[in-house]
Amino acid sequence: MSQPSLFQSAHWSVSDLTRYLRRLLEGDEILQDVWVQGEISNLSRPSSGHMYFTLKDANASLRAVMWRGEAARLRLTLQDGMAVEAHGKIGVYEVGGQYQLYADLIQPVGEGALYQEFLRLKAMLEAEGLFDPERKRQPPVLPGRIGIITSPTGAALRDMLNTLRRRYPLAEVILSPAPVQGVEAPAAIVSALEALNRLGSLDVILLARGGGSIEDLWAFNDERVVRAVAASRSPIITGVGHETDFTLVDFAADLRAPTPTAAAELATPFTLADLESGVDAYASRLQATLTDRITGQRAELESLNAQMRFYSPLRRIQSDRQQLDDLARRSLSASLHRLSMEQSQVKGIQKRLEALNPLAVLSRGYAVVTKSADGQLISSVKQAGPGDELQVRVSDGEFDVSVTGEN
Numbered sequence: 001m002s003q004p005s006l007f008q009s010a011h012w013s014v015s016d017l018t019r020y021l022r023r024l025l026e027g028d029e030i031l032q033d034v035w036v037q038g039e040i041s042n043l044s045r046p047s048s049g050h051m052y053f054t055l056k057d058a059n060a061s062l063r064a065v066m067w068r069g070e071a072a073r074l075r076l077t078l079q080d081g082m083a084v085e086a087h088g089k090i091g092v093y094e095v096g097g098q099y100q101l102y103a104d105l106i107q108p109v110g111e112g113a114l115y116q117e118f119l120r121l122k123a124m125l126e127a128e129g130l131f132d133p134e135r136k137r138q139p140p141v142l143p144g145r146i147g148i149i150t151s152p153t154g155a156a157l158r159d160m161l162n163t164l165r166r167r168y169p170l171a172e173v174i175l176s177p178a179p180v181q182g183v184e185a186p187a188a189i190v191s192a193l194e195a196l197n198r199l200g201s202l203d204v205i206l207l208a209r210g211g212g213s214i215e216d217l218w219a220f221n222d223e224r225v226v227r228a229v230a231a232s233r234s235p236i237i238t239g240v241g242h243e244t245d246f247t248l249v250d251f252a253a254d255l256r257a258p259t260p261t262a263a264a265e266l267a268t269p270f271t272l273a274d275l276e277s278g279v280d281a282y283a284s285r286l287q288a289t290l291t292d293r294i295t296g297q298r299a300e301l302e303s304l305n306a307q308m309r310f311y312s313p314l315r316r317i318q319s320d321r322q323q324l325d326d327l328a329r330r331s332l333s334a335s336l337h338r339l340s341m342e343q344s345q346v347k348g349i350q351k352r353l354e355a356l357n358p359l360a361v362l363s364r365g366y367a368v369v370t371k372s373a374d375g376q377l378i379s380s381v382k383q384a385g386p387g388d389e390l391q392v393r394v395s396d397g398e399f400d401v402s403v404t405g406e407n
Helices: 014-026 068-072 111-127 155-167 185-199 223-230 248-252 260-267 272-311 313-356 358-362
Strands: 034-044 051-056 061-066 083-093 098-108 145-149 172-175 204-209 236-240 368-371 389-394 397-402
Touching: 014 083, 034 061, 061 083, 068 098, 111 223, 111 248, 145 155, 145 185, 155 172, 155 204, 155 260, 185 204, 185 223, 204 260, 223 248, 236 248, 236 260, 272 313, 313 358
Parallel strands: 061 098, 145 172, 145 204, 204 236
Antiparallel strands: 034 051, 034 083, 051 061, 083 098, 368 389, 389 397
Protein backbone atom coordinates (compact mmCIF):
# COMPACT_ATOMS: atom_id res chain seq x y z
CA MET A 1 0.00 0.00 0.00
CA SER A 2 1.56 3.37 -1.09
CA GLN A 3 2.00 6.06 1.49
CA PRO A 4 0.88 9.67 0.76
CA SER A 5 3.66 12.21 0.29
CA LEU A 6 4.54 14.26 3.34
CA PHE A 7 4.99 17.32 1.04
CA GLN A 8 2.31 19.11 -0.86
CA SER A 9 2.39 18.11 -4.62
CA ALA A 10 2.10 20.79 -7.32
CA HIS A 11 -1.39 21.30 -8.66
CA TRP A 12 -1.56 22.20 -12.37
CA SER A 13 -4.30 23.14 -14.74
CA VAL A 14 -4.11 21.45 -18.11
CA SER A 15 -3.36 24.79 -19.74
CA ASP A 16 -0.58 25.64 -17.30
CA LEU A 17 1.05 22.25 -17.66
CA THR A 18 0.85 22.35 -21.45
CA ARG A 19 2.25 25.86 -21.48
CA TYR A 20 5.09 24.79 -19.21
CA LEU A 21 5.95 21.87 -21.50
CA ARG A 22 5.86 24.19 -24.49
CA ARG A 23 8.37 26.54 -22.86
CA LEU A 24 10.64 23.59 -22.09
CA LEU A 25 10.60 22.33 -25.67
CA GLU A 26 10.84 25.70 -27.36
CA GLY A 27 13.60 26.81 -25.00
CA ASP A 28 15.83 23.90 -26.08
CA GLU A 29 18.24 25.18 -28.77
CA ILE A 30 18.77 21.70 -30.20
CA LEU A 31 15.05 21.22 -30.77
CA GLN A 32 14.77 24.60 -32.54
CA ASP A 33 17.06 23.54 -35.44
CA VAL A 34 16.50 19.89 -36.31
CA TRP A 35 16.39 17.66 -39.36
CA VAL A 36 13.93 14.79 -39.06
CA GLN A 37 13.87 11.88 -41.49
CA GLY A 38 10.75 9.86 -42.02
CA GLU A 39 7.93 8.78 -44.29
CA ILE A 40 5.02 11.08 -45.03
CA SER A 41 1.52 9.96 -44.10
CA ASN A 42 -1.85 11.63 -43.47
CA LEU A 43 -0.93 14.47 -45.83
CA SER A 44 -3.55 17.22 -45.80
CA ARG A 45 -3.73 20.48 -47.81
CA PRO A 46 -6.73 22.57 -46.67
CA SER A 47 -7.84 25.74 -48.48
CA SER A 48 -5.82 27.85 -46.06
CA GLY A 49 -2.64 26.85 -47.91
CA HIS A 50 -1.02 25.24 -44.86
CA MET A 51 0.11 21.59 -45.03
CA TYR A 52 -0.41 19.06 -42.28
CA PHE A 53 1.18 15.60 -42.27
CA THR A 54 2.81 12.95 -40.12
CA LEU A 55 6.42 11.76 -40.27
CA LYS A 56 6.82 8.15 -39.22
CA ASP A 57 9.30 5.34 -39.16
CA ALA A 58 9.00 1.74 -37.97
CA ASN A 59 8.77 2.69 -34.28
CA ALA A 60 7.28 6.18 -33.92
CA SER A 61 5.41 9.03 -35.56
CA LEU A 62 5.60 12.83 -35.35
CA ARG A 63 2.91 15.32 -36.27
CA ALA A 64 4.15 18.15 -38.55
CA VAL A 65 2.84 21.36 -40.06
CA MET A 66 4.22 23.65 -42.77
CA TRP A 67 2.72 27.13 -42.97
CA ARG A 68 1.46 28.61 -46.20
CA GLY A 69 4.50 30.86 -46.88
CA GLU A 70 7.02 28.01 -46.69
CA ALA A 71 4.63 25.61 -48.49
CA ALA A 72 4.36 28.04 -51.45
CA ARG A 73 8.16 28.01 -51.90
CA LEU A 74 8.41 24.22 -51.71
CA ARG A 75 9.74 22.78 -54.98
CA LEU A 76 8.96 19.22 -53.98
CA THR A 77 5.52 17.71 -54.58
CA LEU A 78 4.72 15.77 -51.40
CA GLN A 79 2.85 12.50 -51.43
CA ASP A 80 1.94 9.93 -48.81
CA GLY A 81 4.63 7.28 -48.51
CA MET A 82 7.43 9.61 -49.70
CA ALA A 83 10.69 9.40 -47.71
CA VAL A 84 11.84 12.91 -46.87
CA GLU A 85 14.04 14.95 -44.58
CA ALA A 86 12.22 17.87 -42.93
CA HIS A 87 13.92 20.80 -41.26
CA GLY A 88 12.25 22.92 -38.63
CA LYS A 89 11.68 23.34 -34.90
CA ILE A 90 9.77 21.39 -32.23
CA GLY A 91 6.86 23.11 -30.53
CA VAL A 92 3.61 22.32 -28.72
CA TYR A 93 0.11 22.72 -30.14
CA GLU A 94 -1.63 23.60 -26.88
CA VAL A 95 -5.19 23.10 -28.08
CA GLY A 96 -4.48 19.49 -29.07
CA GLY A 97 -2.03 18.90 -26.25
CA GLN A 98 0.60 17.46 -28.59
CA TYR A 99 4.11 18.31 -29.64
CA GLN A 100 4.82 18.65 -33.37
CA LEU A 101 7.39 19.72 -35.94
CA TYR A 102 6.97 23.15 -37.51
CA ALA A 103 8.71 22.52 -40.84
CA ASP A 104 10.26 25.22 -43.03
CA LEU A 105 12.14 23.02 -45.52
CA ILE A 106 11.50 19.55 -46.93
CA GLN A 107 13.76 17.61 -49.27
CA PRO A 108 14.07 14.02 -50.45
CA VAL A 109 16.18 11.70 -48.35
CA GLY A 110 19.81 12.05 -49.37
CA GLU A 111 19.79 15.80 -49.98
CA GLY A 112 20.63 16.36 -46.32
CA ALA A 113 24.14 14.97 -46.79
CA LEU A 114 24.63 17.18 -49.85
CA TYR A 115 23.45 20.18 -47.89
CA GLN A 116 25.96 19.49 -45.14
CA GLU A 117 28.70 19.22 -47.76
CA PHE A 118 27.43 22.51 -49.21
CA LEU A 119 27.79 24.18 -45.81
CA ARG A 120 31.26 22.72 -45.29
CA LEU A 121 32.54 23.91 -48.66
CA LYS A 122 30.92 27.31 -48.20
CA ALA A 123 32.59 27.82 -44.83
CA MET A 124 35.99 26.73 -46.16
CA LEU A 125 35.90 28.90 -49.29
CA GLU A 126 34.48 31.85 -47.40
CA ALA A 127 37.34 31.63 -44.90
CA GLU A 128 39.79 31.83 -47.83
CA GLY A 129 38.20 35.11 -48.91
CA LEU A 130 36.74 33.86 -52.20
CA PHE A 131 33.36 35.43 -51.37
CA ASP A 132 34.65 38.79 -50.10
CA PRO A 133 32.62 41.77 -51.39
CA GLU A 134 35.88 43.63 -52.12
CA ARG A 135 36.62 41.11 -54.89
CA LYS A 136 33.39 41.86 -56.74
CA ARG A 137 33.62 43.78 -60.01
CA GLN A 138 30.88 45.72 -61.73
CA PRO A 139 30.44 44.69 -65.38
CA PRO A 140 30.37 47.52 -67.94
CA VAL A 141 26.93 48.94 -68.63
CA LEU A 142 27.50 48.75 -72.41
CA PRO A 143 29.16 45.38 -73.04
CA GLY A 144 30.72 44.80 -76.44
CA ARG A 145 31.35 41.05 -76.09
CA ILE A 146 29.38 38.69 -73.85
CA GLY A 147 30.42 35.11 -73.11
CA ILE A 148 27.94 32.39 -72.18
CA ILE A 149 28.63 29.06 -70.48
CA THR A 150 25.67 26.68 -70.46
CA SER A 151 24.31 23.62 -72.17
CA PRO A 152 23.97 24.21 -75.93
CA THR A 153 20.68 22.29 -75.98
CA GLY A 154 19.02 23.73 -72.86
CA ALA A 155 16.16 26.19 -72.67
CA ALA A 156 18.40 28.51 -70.65
CA LEU A 157 20.54 29.31 -73.71
CA ARG A 158 17.50 30.04 -75.84
CA ASP A 159 16.05 32.33 -73.16
CA MET A 160 19.33 34.24 -72.74
CA LEU A 161 19.88 34.68 -76.48
CA ASN A 162 16.32 35.92 -76.97
CA THR A 163 16.75 38.37 -74.10
CA LEU A 164 20.09 39.68 -75.40
CA ARG A 165 18.78 39.97 -78.96
CA ARG A 166 15.71 41.88 -77.77
CA ARG A 167 17.46 44.18 -75.30
CA TYR A 168 20.90 44.80 -76.74
CA PRO A 169 21.58 43.38 -80.22
CA LEU A 170 24.78 45.44 -80.52
CA ALA A 171 26.75 43.00 -78.34
CA GLU A 172 28.69 40.08 -79.77
CA VAL A 173 27.76 36.83 -78.00
CA ILE A 174 30.28 33.96 -77.71
CA LEU A 175 29.07 30.54 -76.51
CA SER A 176 31.43 28.20 -74.70
CA PRO A 177 29.24 25.09 -74.34
CA ALA A 178 29.44 22.72 -71.40
CA PRO A 179 27.22 20.13 -69.72
CA VAL A 180 25.62 21.60 -66.61
CA GLN A 181 24.91 18.46 -64.59
CA GLY A 182 26.47 15.08 -64.04
CA VAL A 183 29.94 13.94 -63.03
CA GLU A 184 31.58 15.41 -66.14
CA ALA A 185 30.01 18.84 -65.71
CA PRO A 186 32.47 20.46 -63.24
CA ALA A 187 35.58 19.82 -65.35
CA ALA A 188 33.74 20.86 -68.52
CA ILE A 189 32.53 24.11 -66.95
CA VAL A 190 36.08 24.93 -65.79
CA SER A 191 37.45 24.26 -69.29
CA ALA A 192 34.72 26.39 -70.90
CA LEU A 193 35.51 29.24 -68.50
CA GLU A 194 39.24 29.01 -69.17
CA ALA A 195 38.57 29.07 -72.92
CA LEU A 196 36.60 32.30 -72.62
CA ASN A 197 39.21 33.91 -70.39
CA ARG A 198 41.91 33.12 -72.94
CA LEU A 199 40.09 35.38 -75.40
CA GLY A 200 40.97 38.23 -73.04
CA SER A 201 38.47 40.75 -74.43
CA LEU A 202 35.15 39.73 -72.92
CA ASP A 203 33.26 42.34 -70.96
CA VAL A 204 31.16 39.84 -68.99
CA ILE A 205 30.51 36.08 -68.80
CA LEU A 206 27.13 34.50 -68.07
CA LEU A 207 27.21 31.17 -66.25
CA ALA A 208 23.69 29.74 -66.20
CA ARG A 209 21.34 26.82 -66.30
CA GLY A 210 17.69 26.12 -65.56
CA GLY A 211 16.22 24.86 -62.30
CA GLY A 212 16.52 21.41 -60.76
CA SER A 213 17.09 19.49 -57.58
CA ILE A 214 20.16 19.94 -55.41
CA GLU A 215 21.72 16.94 -57.16
CA ASP A 216 21.04 18.52 -60.57
CA LEU A 217 22.71 21.77 -59.51
CA TRP A 218 25.61 20.18 -57.66
CA ALA A 219 28.13 20.92 -60.44
CA PHE A 220 27.83 24.59 -59.46
CA ASN A 221 28.81 23.70 -55.88
CA ASP A 222 31.95 21.91 -57.02
CA GLU A 223 35.11 23.38 -55.49
CA ARG A 224 36.93 23.43 -58.84
CA VAL A 225 34.14 25.44 -60.48
CA VAL A 226 33.92 27.89 -57.57
CA ARG A 227 37.67 28.56 -57.65
CA ALA A 228 37.62 29.01 -61.43
CA VAL A 229 34.78 31.56 -61.13
CA ALA A 230 36.64 33.47 -58.42
CA ALA A 231 39.81 33.54 -60.58
CA SER A 232 38.07 34.65 -63.79
CA ARG A 233 39.66 37.58 -65.64
CA SER A 234 36.26 38.78 -66.83
CA PRO A 235 33.34 39.60 -64.50
CA ILE A 236 30.87 36.75 -64.10
CA ILE A 237 27.10 36.86 -63.64
CA THR A 238 25.46 33.63 -62.50
CA GLY A 239 21.89 32.63 -63.22
CA VAL A 240 21.62 29.11 -61.88
CA GLY A 241 18.25 27.51 -61.22
CA HIS A 242 15.29 29.42 -59.88
CA GLU A 243 15.02 32.37 -57.52
CA THR A 244 15.14 30.19 -54.40
CA ASP A 245 18.19 28.21 -55.57
CA PHE A 246 21.58 29.25 -54.23
CA THR A 247 24.85 27.59 -55.24
CA LEU A 248 28.43 28.31 -54.25
CA VAL A 249 29.24 29.91 -57.59
CA ASP A 250 26.62 32.56 -56.75
CA PHE A 251 28.76 33.66 -53.80
CA ALA A 252 31.99 33.66 -55.85
CA ALA A 253 30.53 35.46 -58.86
CA ASP A 254 30.54 39.22 -59.28
CA LEU A 255 26.75 39.31 -59.61
CA ARG A 256 24.02 36.76 -58.98
CA ALA A 257 20.75 36.67 -60.91
CA PRO A 258 17.75 34.51 -59.90
CA THR A 259 17.33 32.98 -63.38
CA PRO A 260 19.23 32.73 -66.69
CA THR A 261 16.94 35.34 -68.23
CA ALA A 262 17.58 37.68 -65.33
CA ALA A 263 21.34 37.14 -65.80
CA ALA A 264 21.05 38.31 -69.42
CA GLU A 265 19.10 41.35 -68.23
CA LEU A 266 21.76 42.19 -65.62
CA ALA A 267 24.44 41.97 -68.31
CA THR A 268 22.57 44.55 -70.40
CA PRO A 269 21.29 47.19 -67.96
CA PHE A 270 20.67 49.55 -70.88
CA THR A 271 18.52 48.39 -73.77
CA LEU A 272 18.79 49.64 -77.32
CA ALA A 273 15.67 51.73 -76.70
CA ASP A 274 17.35 53.20 -73.60
CA LEU A 275 20.40 54.11 -75.69
CA GLU A 276 18.29 55.72 -78.41
CA SER A 277 16.36 57.65 -75.78
CA GLY A 278 19.62 58.60 -74.08
CA VAL A 279 21.14 59.78 -77.38
CA ASP A 280 18.04 61.91 -78.03
CA ALA A 281 18.24 63.33 -74.51
CA TYR A 282 21.96 64.09 -74.91
CA ALA A 283 21.31 65.65 -78.31
CA SER A 284 18.65 67.90 -76.79
CA ARG A 285 20.96 68.84 -73.93
CA LEU A 286 23.80 69.48 -76.38
CA GLN A 287 21.54 71.65 -78.51
CA ALA A 288 20.36 73.58 -75.46
CA THR A 289 23.94 73.94 -74.22
CA LEU A 290 25.18 75.15 -77.61
CA THR A 291 22.28 77.59 -77.89
CA ASP A 292 23.00 78.96 -74.43
CA ARG A 293 26.70 79.13 -75.21
CA ILE A 294 26.12 80.94 -78.50
CA THR A 295 23.68 83.35 -76.85
CA GLY A 296 26.17 84.06 -74.08
CA GLN A 297 29.05 84.50 -76.53
CA ARG A 298 26.93 86.80 -78.70
CA ALA A 299 26.03 88.92 -75.67
CA GLU A 300 29.69 89.04 -74.64
CA LEU A 301 30.71 89.96 -78.18
CA GLU A 302 28.15 92.75 -78.28
CA SER A 303 29.44 94.00 -74.95
CA LEU A 304 33.03 93.97 -76.21
CA ASN A 305 31.93 95.67 -79.41
CA ALA A 306 30.24 98.38 -77.36
CA GLN A 307 33.39 98.78 -75.29
CA MET A 308 35.48 99.02 -78.45
CA ARG A 309 33.16 101.70 -79.79
CA PHE A 310 33.50 103.56 -76.50
CA TYR A 311 37.28 103.39 -76.46
CA SER A 312 37.89 103.72 -80.21
CA PRO A 313 39.82 106.79 -81.58
CA LEU A 314 36.84 107.66 -83.76
CA ARG A 315 34.65 107.75 -80.67
CA ARG A 316 37.24 110.01 -78.98
CA ILE A 317 37.44 112.27 -82.03
CA GLN A 318 33.65 112.42 -82.24
CA SER A 319 33.45 113.19 -78.54
CA ASP A 320 36.16 115.85 -78.78
CA ARG A 321 34.48 117.30 -81.86
CA GLN A 322 31.19 117.48 -80.06
CA GLN A 323 32.91 119.01 -77.04
CA LEU A 324 34.61 121.57 -79.34
CA ASP A 325 31.26 122.43 -80.92
CA ASP A 326 29.78 122.77 -77.48
CA LEU A 327 32.63 125.01 -76.36
CA ALA A 328 32.27 127.09 -79.54
CA ARG A 329 28.57 127.50 -78.92
CA ARG A 330 29.20 128.42 -75.32
CA SER A 331 32.01 130.82 -76.35
CA LEU A 332 29.82 132.47 -78.98
CA SER A 333 26.95 132.67 -76.55
CA ALA A 334 29.21 134.17 -73.91
CA SER A 335 30.70 136.66 -76.43
CA LEU A 336 27.28 137.69 -77.64
CA HIS A 337 26.12 138.03 -74.09
CA ARG A 338 29.20 140.11 -73.21
CA LEU A 339 28.74 142.25 -76.34
CA SER A 340 25.08 142.75 -75.55
CA MET A 341 25.94 143.83 -72.03
CA GLU A 342 28.65 146.21 -73.25
CA GLN A 343 26.31 147.60 -75.90
CA SER A 344 23.71 148.22 -73.24
CA GLN A 345 26.38 149.85 -71.09
CA VAL A 346 27.52 152.03 -74.02
CA LYS A 347 23.95 153.03 -74.75
CA GLY A 348 23.49 153.97 -71.12
CA ILE A 349 26.69 156.05 -71.13
CA GLN A 350 25.68 157.56 -74.44
CA LYS A 351 22.34 158.57 -73.04
CA ARG A 352 23.98 160.07 -70.01
CA LEU A 353 26.46 161.91 -72.23
CA GLU A 354 23.68 163.13 -74.43
CA ALA A 355 21.85 164.37 -71.38
CA LEU A 356 24.99 166.28 -70.28
CA ASN A 357 25.91 167.59 -73.79
CA PRO A 358 25.46 171.36 -73.94
CA LEU A 359 24.51 171.08 -77.55
CA ALA A 360 21.55 169.08 -76.54
CA VAL A 361 20.48 172.03 -74.35
CA LEU A 362 20.89 174.40 -77.30
CA SER A 363 18.39 172.36 -79.27
CA ARG A 364 15.78 173.34 -76.77
CA GLY A 365 16.25 177.10 -77.56
CA TYR A 366 19.20 177.98 -75.39
CA ALA A 367 22.45 179.57 -76.64
CA VAL A 368 26.08 179.85 -75.55
CA VAL A 369 27.55 183.37 -75.59
CA THR A 370 31.29 184.02 -75.60
CA LYS A 371 33.44 187.05 -76.18
CA SER A 372 34.79 187.05 -79.66
CA ALA A 373 38.10 188.40 -78.51
CA ASP A 374 39.10 185.76 -75.96
CA GLY A 375 36.27 183.22 -76.04
CA GLN A 376 35.30 183.99 -72.45
CA LEU A 377 31.97 182.51 -71.62
CA ILE A 378 29.40 185.09 -70.80
CA SER A 379 27.25 183.80 -67.99
CA SER A 380 26.17 187.18 -66.59
CA VAL A 381 25.10 190.53 -68.11
CA LYS A 382 27.75 192.21 -66.04
CA GLN A 383 30.42 190.57 -68.17
CA ALA A 384 29.29 192.40 -71.34
CA GLY A 385 29.42 196.06 -71.97
CA PRO A 386 28.56 198.38 -74.83
CA GLY A 387 30.69 197.87 -77.82
CA ASP A 388 31.73 194.26 -76.89
CA GLU A 389 31.74 191.88 -79.77
CA LEU A 390 30.08 188.61 -78.80
CA GLN A 391 29.69 185.28 -80.50
CA VAL A 392 26.38 183.42 -80.05
CA ARG A 393 26.19 179.71 -80.59
CA VAL A 394 22.81 178.07 -81.13
CA SER A 395 21.86 174.50 -82.00
CA ASP A 396 22.49 174.79 -85.69
CA GLY A 397 25.39 177.26 -85.82
CA GLU A 398 27.01 180.53 -84.65
CA PHE A 399 26.58 184.23 -85.35
CA ASP A 400 28.20 187.45 -84.05
CA VAL A 401 26.48 190.22 -82.19
CA SER A 402 27.48 193.60 -80.76
CA VAL A 403 26.43 195.00 -77.44
CA THR A 404 24.80 198.41 -78.03
CA GLY A 405 23.50 199.43 -74.71
CA GLU A 406 23.97 199.01 -71.02
CA ASN A 407 21.86 196.77 -68.85
